[in-house]
Amino acid sequence: MQILNAVRGSRIPPVVALHANGLTTRPANEMQGTRRFFQQGDEIFAEGEPYTAFYKVVSGTVRVGKLLIDGRRQIDAFHFPGDVFGLESSDRHRFTSEAVDDVEVIAYRRSTFATIVRENPAFGEQLMSSMVTNLDRAHDHMVLLGRKTAVERMASFLLDLARRTSRSDRVELSMQRTDIADYLGLTIETVSRLLTQLARDGLIRLTKAGRTIVLADKAGLQTLRS
Numbered sequence: 485m486q487i488l489n490a491v492r493g494s495r496i497p498p499v500v501a502l503h504a505n506g507l508t509t510r511p512a513n514e515m516q517g518t519r520r521f522f523q524q525g526d527e528i529f530a531e532g533e534p535y536t537a538f539y540k541v542v543s544g545t546v547r548v549g550k551l552l553i554d555g556r557r558q559i560d561a562f563h564f565p566g567d568v569f570g571l572e573s574s575d576r577h578r579f580t581s582e583a584v585d586d587v588e589v590i591a592y593r594r595s596t597f598a599t600i601v602r603e604n605p606a607f608g609e610q611l612m613s614s615m616v617t618n619l620d621r622a623h624d625h626m627v628l629l630g631r632k633t634a635v636e637r638m639a640s641f642l643l644d645l646a647r648r649t650s651r652s653d654r655v656e657l658s659m660q661r662t663d664i665a666d667y668l669g670l671t672i673e674t675v676s677r678l679l680t681q682l683a684r685d686g687l688i689r690l691t692k693a694g695r696t697i698v699l700a701d702k703a704g705l706q707t708l709r710s
Contacts, residue, residue, distance in 0.1 A: 517590040522583040538570040544587030568614035641706035
């Protein structure tokens, strides 16, 4: 257990990590990367730290954001299994990334980027596609924060979450409502009020625990989103 705790969240991980049931193995396209494990709330990298690695999510949810001078937090993005994050255009990270729940990622050293692209074209293409996708999402998020109303923001968030995580009408919320509020630029009270309003209007259904949302009327949500 001491070895497992040392591996989890370590800044410079060993080549091979330990699970409770033994050594992990890595597929061929992960040979330049190292599996790392983080518990809920753990910091993966901090704003201003040297950019030495980028990451691919294997399981769990990662949030990337920035703490403002006055103490407010703006979440820039959520990343789910299959997403690549932490790629930078400068030598230091511009945001902080944290584990929303228990997270497993593959860390790739920045210095190996060119080698990965050259030796594994398929994975290199995936990296390039991820960079373009992240840029598109950043543009969409900018429009969401700058021009959409509160209810339009919530409808957009739920539809995007369903598309990215479940590809169905059922969404499991891995993040807290405070995270949703800081992503949408709203207060937590507004987030709760909007979810209640959407449920009352028959557009969504909420479970008693509040962590599962069923998109009961996607067409109606699409109308609100636009």
